[in-house]
Amino acid sequence: MVHPNYAQVAPRNSTGIKVVIVGAGFAGLACAIECVRKGHEVLVLEKFKALKSLGDIISFGSNVGRIFERWGLHDQIWPICNHLSELTIHNSKGEILTVQHFTEMRYGAHNYSGHRGALHEVLFNYTKSLGVEIRLGQDVTEYDEDEGRAWVVSNGERIDADVVVGADGVRSRARTLVLGYDDKPKSSGYAVYRAWFDAYEQGVDRDPLTDFMCKNGDAFYGWIGPDVHMLTSTARGGRFMSWVITHKDEADIEESWSFPGKMEDVLKVVEGYDPRCAAILAKAPSCVDWKIVYRDPLPTWISKGGRILLIGDAAHPFLPTSAQGASQAIEDGITLAVALQLAGKDNARLAIQAWEKIRYQRVRRAQLFGEQVRDMWHKAKPEAKGAEVEMPSPEWLLGHDSERHAYEVYEDAAREISEGGYRLPELPVM
Ligand SMILES: Cc1cc2nc3c(=O)[nH]c(=O)nc-3n(C[C@H](O)[C@H](O)[C@H](O)COP(=O)(O)OP(=O)(O)OC[C@H]3O[C@@H](n4cnc5c(N)ncnc54)[C@H](O)[C@@H]3O)c2cc1C
Incomplete structure (x- = not known):
């Protein structure tokens, strides 16, 4: 009861x-x-x-x-x-590993991001x-x-x-x-570069490598490479873009929500990746370098x-x-x-x-x-695909x-x- x-x-x-x-x-x-x-x-x-x-x-x-x-x-x-209805995950070459579909409600309630x-x-x-x-x-x-x-x-x-x-x-x-x-705090060995910006002001809608993120409203894409994952999404009908890219990092600086990241370092992480990754990352006017620590x-x-x-x-x-x-x-x-x-x-x-x-x-x-x-x-594993790489719920x-x-x-x-x-x-x- x-x-x-x-x-x-x-x-x-x-x-x-x-x-x-x-x-x-x-x-x-x-x-x-x-x-x-x-x-x-x-x-x-x-x-x-x-x-x-x-x-x-x-x-x-x-x-x-x-x-x-x-x-x-x-x-x-x-x-x-x-408002995201699917997440497309690629490998570093840009081959699609899965398209994960989302319903608007999960277990009777909305997910809010x-x-x-x-x-x-x-x-x-x-x-x-x-x-x-x-x-x-x-x-x-x-x-x-x-x-x-x-x-x-x-x-x-x-x-x-x-x-x-x-x-x-x-x-x-x-x-x-x-x-x-x-x-x-102990270093986890990982850090996240992260950014949020106005997609139109930064020309995301005018670059053929990135316009897919704004053309049809909000979009959600991911890439996974060796010890790297990158997620990017748009909000408010494709108007605002955010990305996070998690990578190996042993540098010992304090965790902070405002420590600035250097774009040249960000782009190094995706060298040799699907060119859309660098195009998306480079659109950010600035980003944060957030060290992940363990306690x-x-x-x-x-x-x-x-x-x-x-x-x-x-x-x-x-x-x-x-x-x-x-x-x-x-x-x-x-x-x-x-x-x-x-x-x-x-x-x-x-x-x-x-x-x-x-x-x-x-x-x-x-x-x-x-x-x-x-x-x-x-x-x-390089051959992983489908449910093996989908975000569990x-x-x-x-x-x-x-x-x-x-x-x-x-x-x-x-x-x-x-x-x-x-x-x-x-x-x-x-
Ligand atoms: C500036 C900032 C930006 C963040 N950005 C993101 C983000 O983009 N994405 C994300 O996923 N998470 C972000 N986080 C973390 C996220 O908000 C938390 O992980 C999560 O929401 C849990 O929230 P919390 O209330 O426990 O901690 P927090 O959100 O960190 O809130 C703690 C609050 O306590 C206040 N405080 C600290 N010390 C004192 C004191 N001595 N006296 C009085 N007040 C004090 C702080 O000013 C802060 O407002 C951010 C946190 C902060 C503080």
Whole structure:
């Protein structure tokens, strides 16, 4: 039986639980939205002084598409996303290995991909429209807690709450301050050059090697070569183009969403490839050189006192080939909001433990899925084709409804913890 509170909006501040969220990325905003919907009081603290349209292409699987649709955001988001009905994948010579067809809905919901800045703005404005206070220009420098509350220090001011959520991204300060971990990222051996630009301004529609990307609305193409994969798509009827090209890279620079890539280096990666690759890549007026780093999975996402927790990239960064970093970040917040509602204010710490128990293994499985997809493309045998090179869409990942699932499993998770004590979750064996 479906829980009576599933997909329902609770009366404002009805639980009396105050949640302070550090970071207004997708993790922080989604957590804020769902916490308000479940009757908690929310304050968001964000370092950026103003909302900026940053980044390039970002994807949300239908596991989160169904959440956006529940929030009534489809009509705002869908028009700014790319509308892709197929992905054509080639080998480096330009021979077609597969044409993978997509239906508009997968497992009952849309998959949304578009410009990160534009999609972030929709979520930001929706959060504000729910009456959530988002304080910009806040630098959170301290986290602490005692038996009855947790607090942060932001711009020198102490702010108390029942629960503090560190949603401060991949280079999380909360991870170090709350869990005591030194952030020691390791090179994954791969980097991604990435770009987003106006296809018409850059002449994509006027070059016979590239015009296929804009002629018939949005298009989606890929090339795989030895330890390289390149994906390119257009959005808004072929008007905007993005590309990502993942390649071997041992250089040791810090991960950054703004470190500029050099076009001569980008073009070296596709030397000897189908000439359309170089033609597409060279159209970008600039690109980002984004190093992919690994972090070992954290053994827990919860502070010792139990009232402070990490979500999103702060807790579990993802490889881009999973296309799930933002989606899993959002699922974290949805699950937390439900767990807190079901536990009530006096049991907030139990709710947080149950939340971790519900989330931990699913997140790890989704991370490993990203590694499998990368290896499928980067280690593909020369004769691989058809389903062997297609982007998988597993039901366990994309058919999931994190809100419904939290209502279904919370009581059992909380009972097991109450009866048996809390044990750190084990990593799944794959
Ligand atoms: C500028 C930027 C551009 C990105 N571009 C892309 C992209 O093009 N494609 C893609 O797939 N992914 C992109 N990402 C990453 C993607 O947004 C995340 O992987 C995913 O959405 C998970 O989001 P998150 O909220 O956990 O982390 P993030 O999106 O990184 O958000 C973390 C937020 O916390 C804030 N913050 C950090 N420290 C503090 C502090 N001490 N006090 C207060 N606030 C703090 C940050 O300013 C940021 O807004 C980008 C991230 C950033 C920050």
